[in-house]
Amino acid sequence: MSRAANLSVRRAADAAPVFAALGDETRLHLLSRLCHEGPLSITRLSEGASITRQAITKHLVTLEASGLLEGRRHGRERVYQFAPTRLQAARRYLDQVSAQWDEALGRLRALVEEP
Numbered sequence: 001m002s003r004a005a006n007l008s009v010r011r012a013a014d015a016a017p018v019f020a021a022l023g024d025e026t027r028l029h030l031l032s033r034l035c036h037e038g039p040l041s042i043t044r045l046s047e048g049a050s051i052t053r054q055a056i057t058k059h060l061v062t063l064e065a066s067g068l069l070e071g072r073r074h075g076r077e078r079v080y081q082f083a084p085t086r087l088q089a090a091r092r093y094l095d096q097v098s099a100q101w102d103e104a105l106g107r108l109r110a111l112v113e114e115p
Contacts, residue, residue: 008096015090021066026051027059031068031082039081041074 001009021027034040042060046053060080063069067086071078 011089011093011096014086015093017066018068018086018090021063021068024059024062026055027063030056030059031063034069034080034082039079041077041079043077045080 022031030045033045042053042057045060046056049056060069060071064071064080068083069080070083071080073079
């Protein structure tokens, strides 16, 4: 496997947990709240939620494991905040895939339009 192909596979593997974490509506909502409201405790994230605090905790653990959140102890509570680095890496991967598709479509167009 070429070095470029190996890098592409590694980027895809790194991005996969991010996409999996964002694939759940509840996790997406929690992440959106953290992006807009800043660091929040589990208690604050649970307020007004239609699911239990334990369920929210499980979702937060998944988001933290994917690298999208950072959790830290603050007194007796754990406070979570958005960590953009992994999302930025996933975005770079999507940009790479998009460029590859644009290239392939350009080659197809040239082939089809060839006299």
